[in-house]
Each structure stands twice: as C-alpha cells, then as structure tokens.
Amino acid sequence: MNARIAIVEDEPDIRRILADFLTKNGCTVSEAADGLAASKLLAEEQFDLILMDLMLPNISGERLIAELRTHSDTPVIVISARSMLETRLEVLRLGADDYILKPFDLNEVLVRMEVVLRRTGAAELPDTLTVGGLTVYPAENRACFGDKPLSLTAKEFRLLLLFAEHPQKVYSKANLYESVWNEEYCYEDNTVSVHVSNLRSKLKKASGQDLIETVWGIGYRMKGEQ
Numbered sequence: 001m002n003a004r005i006a007i008v009e010d011e012p013d014i015r016r017i018l019a020d021f022l023t024k025n026g027c028t029v030s031e032a033a034d035g036l037a038a039s040k041l042l043a044e045e046q047f048d049l050i051l052m053d054l055m056l057p058n059i060s061g062e063r064l065i066a067e068l069r070t071h072s073d074t075p076v077i078v079i080s081a082r083s084m085l086e087t088r089l090e091v092l093r094l095g096a097d098d099y100i101l102k103p104f105d106l107n108e109v110l111v112r113m114e115v116v117l118r119r120t121g122a123a124e125l126p127d128t129l130t131v132g133g134l135t136v137y138p139a140e141n142r143a144c145f146g147d148k149p150l151s152l153t154a155k156e157f158r159l160l161l162l163f164a165e166h167p168q169k170v171y172s173k174a175n176l177y178e179s180v181w182n183e184e185y186c187y188e189d190n191t192v193s194v195h196v197s198n199l200r201s202k203l204k205k206a207s208g209q210d211l212i213e214t215v216w217g218i219g220y221r222m223k224g225e226q
Contacts, residue, residue, distance in 0.1 A: 001022075001025050001026050001027055001113070001114060001115075002026050002027070002192070003026075003027050003028070003048040003113075003117060003216075004023055004028045004030070004045075004046070004047045004048045004049075005026070005028070005030070005048065005049050005050070005051065005113075006029075006030050006031075006032065006038075006041060006042065006043075006045075006047045006050045006051070006093065007019055007022075007029060007030070007031045007032070007051045007215060008031075008032045008035075008038040008048075008052045008053060008056065008061065008064065009031075009032075009033070009051070009053045009064070009079070010033050010051075010053060010055070010057055012033070012057050012190070014053075014102075015031055015033065017106070018109070019031060019169045020108075021106045021109075021110075022110075023116055025110060028172055030045065030047070033057075034056055034058050034059075034136075035055040035056040035057060035058040035059025035060060035061075035064055035077070035102060035132050036057075036119065038052075038056070038059070039059055039064060042064070042072075042074075043067055046074075047074055047076045048074070048075070048117060049074065049076075049077065049113055049116065049117055050075070050076045050077070051069075051077055051079055051113075052065065052076050052077070052079070052096070053078075053079060053080055054078060054080040054082055054087075054091070055081075055082070058212050060077065061080070061091075062090070062091060062094060063085075064097050065078075065091065065096055066094050066095070066149060067092045067197040068095070069094065069095035072178055075097045075116045075117065076095065076096045076097055077096070077097060077098045077099070077100060077109075077112060077113060077116060077121045078091050078096045078098070078099045078100065079100045079101075079102060079104060079109070079202055080099070080100075080101065080102060081102040083101055083103070093179055097116045097119075097120065098112050098115075098116055100112060101197050105172075107169065107170075107171075107175065108172070108174070108175050108178075110179075111162070111171070111179050112178065114165070114179075115178075115179045115190035117214075118166075119182075122219065125163070127139065128186050129161070129164040129165060130164075131163075131164050131167050131211075131222060132207075132211070132223075133145050133146050133206065133207060134164065134203070134207070134211065136161055136164045138161055141154075141157055142157075143157065143160055143164075144206075145159060145203065145206040145207045146206075148206045150202055150203070150206055151202070152199070152202065153195075153198075154201070155180055155195050156195060156198060156199045158179075158200060159176060159180055159199055160194060161168075162179055162180065162202075163212060163221070164216060164222065165221070167221075167222045168221055168222070168223075169207045169221060170215045170218050170219050170220070170221045171219045171221065172218060172219040172220055173179060173185065173188075173192040173193070175219065176196070176217070176219070176220070177191065177192050180195075196212065198218055199212065200212045210223070211223055
C-alpha cells in the first residue's frame, strides 16, 4: 500500500507497532502522541488516511475529528478501547469512516484501511491482478481463469478481489465480512462461509483446482503467487 498515514496515538508501544507494520507494508508514516501535536500535524501536512485514538491528552480524538471535518475530508479510522455502541455511533456521526476496537489484529487494520481508501477514492487498484492462471479486472468487475470468464455475484467478486490483492494472506470471517459487507461482524453465521464456498466452487470449476483454502481455526486464503 503506497499511502501517507498519520498515526495519532498516545501509547508509545501501540504507536510503534502500527508504524513499523505500516512502514513494512509500503506506507509513509507520521506520528503524533497527543491532541495538540496531532492538531498541528494535521493542519500542516496532507495525508491519505488518519488512524486516530480517542482518549488523547490535551485534545480528544472526538474534537480532532470535528475540527478536521471543518476543512478536510481525509479518511479517519478510529482505533479505540471504548466499546460502547453510543460512542462508536457518535464518532461515525462526527465524520469518522470506520471504528476498530482495541486490542486489534494488524492484518485487520490493514484490510480496513485498504477498504476505506478504495471507497473514498484515495487508493487505486492496478488495471489487472494475476494469481497463477487467474486474472482479475477491478475496474471492469470481471475475472477469468485462462480464457474462461467467471460468472460471479457482486459479493463473490469483492471477495475474490480481496483474496487476489494479497495471495497467501489469511483472512478471518470477521475480516472478510467487515471488508466486503461494510458492516461490523457481531455474531457467527453462515453468510461468509456460504459466499466463500460458492466462490471456491466456481473457481474450481474453471481451473480444476482449489484456489481458496480453509485455514482451520483462522479463516481463508488464496493459494498461488502473484
């Protein structure tokens, strides 16, 4: 991911973990450890996305988001330990684009960032993604294996696109649901399993092989190399 990211977080360990992880994934990272530093940073520099804690010294995350929205539509993902539904709804009303609860999974943060950047137009996908014999055309919402076109539903295509962007990455059901359905994953049901199973069957029919595998106890991933 080639993006400029601001991390606004007062816990040094969390800030370092996020910064190291995002840097390794191709991001350029700037950091702020309190609300005043964040306010100055966000006023002086342009970012593709902001990761924002709420409980900050001097100026709260809520005030920073409200302040930011008076002059900028830069995407904001809140990462907070505050789990009350009312807090999450209020933050989203203020203008945040997503809300992730602590403790968090780093891969989930990356996926949610990619989804927000794509949705807001701050990130562009390549014209084609290839994994083995599979070719995905993001802008055209179509895919094929060799010369065989795949007939996919909208949700199946979005799942395939996510898998093809990061072959070998394991996605939990929660990762997939929140990325593809754009809703919080609150309970276990068969929605993700059914869609992944249907996608897997269509890929196997076209390719003669299982291109998506189950990683037991964790989730799903695509086989193959880009």
